[in-house]
Amino acid sequence: MGSVRAEDGYALWMRYVPLAPALAADYRTRLGEVVAPDTTATQRAAREELQRGLSGLTGYAPHMTTVAAGGPALVLGTPQSSRLVASVRGDVESLGDEGYLLRQTRIDGNDVLLVAARHDIGVLYGVFHLLRLLQTGAPLAGLDVQESPRIKLRVLDHWDNLDGYVERGYAGNSLWDWQTLPEWRNPRYTDYARANASLGINGTVLNNVNANALSLTPAYLAKAAALADIFRPFGIRVYLSARFSAPIELGGLKTADPLDPNVQRWWRDKANEIYARIPDFGGLLVKANSEGQPGPQDYGRSHADGANLLGDALAPHGGVVMWRAFVYAHEVPEDRSKQAYNEFVGLDGAFRPNVIVQVKNGPLDFQPREPFHPLFGAMPRTPLMMEFQITKEYLGFATHLVYLGQLYEEVLKADTQAKGLGSTVARVIDGSLEGHVLTGMAGVANIGSDRTWSGSHFDQANWYAFGRLAWNPHLSARDIATDWAGMTFSPDPGVVQPIVAMMMASREAAVDYMTPLGLHHVMARGHHYGPGPWVDGGPRADWTSVYYHRADHDGIGFDRTAQGSNAVSQYAPAVARIYADLERVPEPLLLWFHHVPWDHRLRSGRTLWDELVGRYALGVRKVEAMQAAWAGLQGRVDAPRHDQVAAFLRIQHSEAQWWRDASVAYFQSISGRPLPAGETEPPHPLAYYQALQFPSAPGDGR
């Protein structure tokens, strides 16, 4: 396959490096002539991407034209922009606004590969699909693909502050250089848009949900408008996080009460101002009455009142409100994992048609493993939008190799049974279960100024997997990993297979060394870096670890059955029965739902205590297996990327061992039990682990 090129990761999965000569020759024959319109910015983006891709992959620049000259050709267009595409108008009409088809056919006696769509953006998406096929060495003969997104809003949420700091960011500063915008349009903004368009991501929320009202001032709207101008050709709309109290802070009003006419007028005026600058502005994302953010409850109003206030302001312009359901209050003595459901389920049907409620994948907060959120399936009259976290706040930051595609798939395939078997979360999200047209999936971005974009090479896969699943939540995480590895490292199966195996095992490894058997929220306080099962005290019980694991001399786990918090009751009865039953609950969720005696026998025949201790060590061994697999790829992956991944795996290994040692030391201090045979004592006493301090760990909220 020739020499391995040194790379720094900036090119993401769009590297376009030379293919094997025979393959390149075949593609060159079929695609050497490109017939494509060039009058709109999106059309030019598609042409430029093809020029870049075909030149890189085949070694020859394609001949770009707007009129077919005869002979084999790649033909791009819509029925409006291309005479040749008009010949398949019927098929194209069925594709929807963003869909496309790729078809090898004969037109006027010539072999033609059509990339056709109703609109330019569909053509661009089709071009990226085609380039993916080429990068992974797919055969083109007989190609006939039709694709349309299953989800309407496919959005990245950037938790980026206006000073460039990224909350829970592990990839450097914010991509957005607010200081030099709108004058300086960094070419990187265009590359960001290309990467997203390659996946079908069609929206970006520029600023943190813990929002600063300044982002709605004229100066910052001008900056956001500059980004919107850059993103528009790539089909990406700009959204902003709105601070609910902005009418007070910016408008000088005395209240932000959603029923106050002055407040309503302020938001209508603000929406008019925004749309005057950004005609295709996507809408507003709101975190309200959660973790100290202002919201409608400050005025005795409901989340629906708050969301509808903004919905009414945006409706004349076609904008949407993404209203987060991530709410909890420590004044409420209820199990925190139940509170979002309790606050929202009664509001079903109370939201305006342009409001979508954004729900985290699980009922707590992006843990390595949670059951699916009980709101999915429980609000049939309200569109619910998935919120996944791509940045790895609880999964080892950027240095741990954890492929989240597996996590996303697990959640999406979970069966709410809301309408009987097969009522998967994916079908809630894509609207098919309950007949919603407004659908969405958001991912909290892991993107920053780091040269790799994501803080590590493998974290690029999580951005990639999110984007592919937002397009189609029924895809397989393994298939996505296979595509990504082929494009990002090499189409050589001898490279792809071990990488995909590493990726597919990686999330379970992290669960094992961090939170086995359904444990959750046992990380260090604040920055969430490293283990902290001993975390107790502080401002609120539901920010501690002991609140969640409830370990004592007799056992461990959070009883969420009817004998406990009864969180199981928030699920459909068939699901609740399984979760509530100690014998039927899936063991990966055991301690999420049950307080279990240390002596309890698991399906392995081992006691809970022995299994728990063993799981930690198993996680460490799984990291060692990844290290061995990666070592085997030396020389088949370019040295700079191989070196960085190897270094990060060393960090992951030592931190996995730290998680194991600290967790075992702590839980042993509670259980008072001996370690199972073959398990080594932690090298330090518990007090050592408890004393470790990391005040400069990245990404902490501030």
Place this chain on the structure above:
Amino acid sequence: MGSVRAEDGYALWMRYVPLAPALAADYRTRLGEVVAPDTTATQRAAREELQRGLSGLTGYAPHMTTVAAGGPALVLGTPQSSRLVASVRGDVESLGDEGYLLRQTRIDGNDVLLVAARHDIGVLYGVFHLLRLLQTGAPLAGLDVQESPRIKLRVLDHWDNLDGYVERGYAGNSLWDWQTLPEWRNPRYTDYARANASLGINGTVLNNVNANALSLTPAYLAKAAALADIFRPFGIRVYLSARFSAPIELGGLKTADPLDPNVQRWWRDKANEIYARIPDFGGLLVKANSEGQPGPQDYGRSHADGANLLGDALAPHGGVVMWRAFVYAHEVPEDRSKQAYNEFVGLDGAFRPNVIVQVKNGPLDFQPREPFHPLFGAMPRTPLMMEFQITKEYLGFATHLVYLGQLYEEVLKADTQAKGLGSTVARVIDGSLEGHVLTGMAGVANIGSDRTWSGSHFDQANWYAFGRLAWNPHLSARDIATDWAGMTFSPDPGVVQPIVAMMMASREAAVDYMTPLGLHHVMARGHHYGPGPWVDGGPRADWTSVYYHRADHDGIGFDRTAQGSNAVSQYAPAVARIYADLERVPEPLLLWFHHVPWDHRLRSGRTLWDELVGRYALGVRKVEAMQAAWAGLQGRVDAPRHDQVAAFLRIQHSEAQWWRDASVAYFQSISGRPLPAGETEPPHPLAYYQALQFPSAPGDGR
């Protein structure tokens, strides 16, 4: 000259792009064979740089060998490492530890270009000198250059916090990724070392002078040691900023009193610990009893007591203490610009031999223009180290094009007259005036994670100029700019000349639109972004603008003559007489030293008021001239860099206008005078400018 290559600035002045064919052919003939040792890391660095440079510049990889085969060759080495170099042993011995010679000569009947030195590091420096000659198209025939640094410690000070934030940084986050060190050794660290070695910079202080004691803990020392390992082959020693109270914070002592034996033991032990990890550790930089930092005065001790405490701890290992003279206290009613002198001048001769006192270029704080610091020349028995600021805290951040070489040169050429005429600051700094061996120059780095390193393309020139002047403080800023422009953009004189002209005019432009005629410290509070001549109140008077400009209905300026604060008395009498004399003081320093009536006639014949207002507008026009010059280079500079510089110039222009408008509006409100004919009224009332808020401006201390 062929096509212009798209570039992103990462390569700095080490781009090594193809030369004109005839020149490349000449160089290839002379340098196609490289005879160089390859046993040490520094030798390998020299070889690799040459391979990179010659391949890029001439299009052909040189033939690298360790033994001369006959024929023309480039020969590298020391008398120990090279038989051919041993033939010029006598000349080499005179070069000092870091010097080198470049000589075109004949040895054994062959044309040989020698790069010879006493030590490997000199050879590496010589290689970079040679590459500079090649990049700027210099003829090699008859080449005979001998170079030795005039200054011993040539150091960058990074004001980088451990969480990655850079105080007064405008180029992204810290380069140092403390979270992934020591495991991950980003190749960028090596490129940083290459860039510094290319200038002869031989030290780097990794962390902020507003220091966190954690940087002295074992975990962070391991990280610093990893950086030291990377930098060592490039002749760069690592230093750390020390928090004076570390014995309390880390050692659990009750005091940090420098005369306390336990404190002394703690620092000795800490020094031993550091040197066990970093055998060539450079030493410690300290900011003490200034702006809230702890220091010896907390215990009734002097700066000398504090510095000597650390000096004694480091002395057995050969380390030095760089003790900052940037001290002032708001409890002291004295003119802030006098305080450093007052605190330090009486300590002359009281410091240990391995202590050097680090003095900012001017008595205040890195203003666009200040007189030289009166300590220079006033402490003959104490080595004084220059501290320049490379990052542009007060000079428009990264978006304003301001070449600081001109500022540095002005300071270095200033005549203290401490030992009669010709007692320049440069001669104080290089030790020649007072016979010091320990000499130094520090630059507060403008380097961060931004792809350009410095936040803009032209700010790279300030890093470059600092490094060149640290090597030889007698160089000309214009010559340095010429070298830099030739290497960074093109050796084409049609490119170099207009760029150098822009650079050489740029600092005076900034002075004009920000602080004309000796005004100082009139920027906005805290972040220092934009004008703030109205700044008043707050925690301390000497952090306000009105403290410094003292404008009233009758006049403006800070009277520092004997009738005022008498700061002039801190200078040598001959200098003081000039500064104190309203008729003789240089007009660029007029309002620094004098409170002057608005009606006072300047040398132009105009009144002070008319001249002041005119200067602001002149500054704006100078920016417009830079914009015009840059526009003329379109097509001769690659588009990405041209676009960014053009965008930044637009920002600079609008901000220069803002400075002019706000300053004129404010001072007019004080003077009550009409604008001179031809001057336009500011477009907004004063209150508008006063109300502008920029809470997210970068680089603010926190």
